[in-house]
Amino acid sequence: MIQTLGQIAPTLAGIGDIHPAYFVAPIGGVAALLMAMSFSKSVMAHSEGDEEMVTIAEHVRQGAMAYLTRQYKVVAGVFVLLVVFLGLMAAMGLQSPMSMVGVPIAGFLSGLCGWFGMKMATNASARTAFAAKESLNAGLTVAFRSGAVMGLVVVGFAILDVSFWFFVFNAIEAGGHGSVGLEAITTVMLSYGMGASTQALFARVGGGIYTKAADVGADLVGKVEAGIPEDDPRNPATIADNVGDNVGDVAGMGADLYESYYGSILATIALGAAAAATIAPGSLDLAMRLAVAPMALAGLGILCSIAGVFTVKAKDNASFAQLLKGLHKGVYVASGMIVLVALGLLLMLFGGETGDKLKGVTSGLGIWGSILSGLIAGNVIAYATEYYTSYEHPPTKRIAEQALTGPATVIISGIAEGMKSTWASLVTVVIAIIAAFSFAGGGENFLMGLYGVGIAAVGMLSTLGITLATDAYGPIADNAGGNAEMTGQPPHVRERTDMLDSLGNTTAATGKGFAIGSAALTALALFAAYIQVVQTQITTQSESFIQKASFTTPSEDPDFNPELYAVYEGYGRFAVVNGSGAESYTDGGMVLR
DSSP: OOOOGGGSGGGGGGOTTSOGGGGHHHHHHHHHHHHHHHHHHHHHTSOOOSHHHHHHHHHHHHHHHHHHHHHHHHHHHHHHHHHHHHHHHHHTTSSOTTHHHHHHHHHHHHHHHHHHHHHHHHHHHHHHHHHHHHOHHHHHHHHHHHHHHHHHHHHHHHHHHHHHHHHHHHHHHHTTSOOSHHHHHHHHHHTTHHHHHHHHHIIIIIHHHHHHHHHHHHHIIIIIIIOOOTTOTTOTHHHHHHHHHHIIIIIIHHHHHHHHHHHHHHHHHHHHHHHHHHHSTTOHHHHHHHHHHHHHHHHHHHHHHHHHHTTOOOOTTOOHHHHHHHHHHHHHHHHHHHHHHHHHHHHHHHOSSTTSSSTTSOOHHHHHHHHHHHHHHHHHHHHHHHHHHOTTSHHHHHHHHGGGTOHHHHHHHHHHHHHHTHHHHHHHHHHHHHHHHHHTTTTTOHHHHHHHHHHHHHHHHTTHHHHHHHHHHHHHHHHHHHHHHHTTOOHHHHHHHHHHHHHHHHHHHHHHHHHHHHHHHHHHHHHHHHHHHHHHHHHHHHHHHHHHHHTOSOTTOTTOOSOOEEEEEETTEEEEEOTTOOEEEEETTEEEO
8 A cells, every 4th residue: 555655755746635734733743842842941941959959859850760761661562562463464464564663653752752741840840949939930930831841742743743644645645656545544544543552551551550659658658657747858758759740640641642632633534534535425625624624723723832831920929729820821822722723724624604615514614613612621621620629619628628527538528529520521521522523514424423523622632732731730840849848948938839739739630631531532533433444444345345246257158248236245145136137146256056
C-alpha cells in the first residue's frame, strides 16, 4: 500500500487535493512547541532559592528522573516486542508495514512529553516557593507557566505527528505510488493510536501505583508511627512522596490525555472519510474536508490555549476563590475563543446550509453544534469535579464535619460523597453523545452521527493546552509547599504556598474528571472507527471473492453468459447466477452443478 519515504519528494507538487485548512494543524503544533520553549526559559530565569531549597529540589528531581528512566526501559522492551508482532502481521498481509514505524513513533513522542513535563515540574517547584516570597501572583505565574509547558508539549507533538503522517500518505498517494484512497490511509493512521495507548498504560497505571504507595508510605512512617507532620525533613519518605506527585499527575496524566487527544483526532479523521463514502461516493473533496476539520480544529485550539495562558493571574491578597477564578478565566477565555473560530472554520469548510456540501445530511452549523456539545460537557465535568473536591463547597465540608466523631465516619462519608459525585459526569457525557450525534445528522446518516461524536471529543480536548496546564500546576504547587516546609521558610511564604497547594489539589482532581470524560467520548469514537474498518475490510474481501466466483465458469459451458454475478451465501459458498437466471455454486474456485 505505502511505499518508501524516499518517494515523497517528487510528489509534493501533487498534493493539491489537501484542503488549505489542513495547514492550521502544523502551524498550531509548531506554535505550541515554540511557546513551551519560551515559557520554559522564563521559568528557568527565576532563582531556585537558597542552598537548602536547591538541595531538596535536587533530591526530588533525581528521584523523579530515576523512576522515569526505569519505566521507559521497561516500556522500550514492550515496544520492541510490539514492533516484532506488527512485522509478523504485515508479513501475513494483515497490517500495513508502516505501522511498524508509526506505532513506536507515537509511543516515543508520548514518552518525550512525559520527560519534558517531569523535567520542567521538578525544576519549577523550588522556583515557585522562592517566587512566593515576592508575591502570591509571582508564585502562581511560575507554577502555572511550568504546567503550561507540559500542556503545550503534549498538544504540539500530538498534532504534528498526526498532520505529518496525513501529509506523507497523501503525498505518496498523489504521486501515483499508491491507489488505496483516503479511507484506507486513515485506517492505517488509526493503528498508530496503539503506540500512545501503550505508553499511557504504563505511565498512568504504573505511575498511579507508585504515587499512592509513596504517599501512604510517607504518612504511615511519619504521621502514624513517628508522630511528625507531613513534609517534615526528618522523614526521608517525603522525597518519595513529592516524586510521586510528579509521576502521577504530570507524566501519568500527560500520557493519558495525550492518548485521548491523539486517538480522538485519528478516530474522527477515519470516521469522516468513511462517512463521505456514504454521502457522496467517489467525492475526494468532501472526504478531505471531513478529514481535515478535526486537525484544523485542534490547531486552532492550541492557538486559543496559548492566548488563555496569558490571562491567568491573581492579586497578592487573593482568596482561594479568587485564585480559582483566575485559573478559570484562562480556560474560559480559551473555550470562548475556540467556539468563535470553530464556527468560522466549519462555515468555510461546509457552509451554513444543509444542502451545501453534505448533501442534505447536516451543515457546518450542525457540526459546530457537535463541537459545542463537547466543549460544554468538558466545562460541566470540570465544574462538577471542582464542586465535589473544593473545600469551598458543601461536600468536602460535610466530610470534614465527620472527623468530630472519628475516622470511620470520615471514610464512610468520603466514599458516599465520591459515589454521588459520579452522576454529574455520567449524565453529562451521555447528553453530550446524544447531542453531538443528533447535531451532526445521525438521524439521516449513521456514520455522520458517529463523526459528530468524534468531533465532539476533539472539541472537548481542543483547549487541552491550557486544561492540562491547570492539572500539571497541581503537583508543582504541592512540591513547592513541601520545599517551603522542609526548608523552614517564613510563615508568609508557607501561607502562600499552602494556598497554591490547596488550589493545586482542586485542579488535579478537575483534570482527572476531564480526562475520564474525554476518554469516554474518544473510546466511543475509536470503537465506531474500528467497526467501520472491519466492515470495510469485509466488503473488500467479499468483492474479491465475488469477482473470483464470477469467472470460474468455463467458457466452453453451453450455458455460459458473460453477464455473471455472484452472491455470497456464507461458509465459503457463492451462488453464481448467469443471464438466464440459472444458479450454480462455487466452492474453492470450482463450479458445482
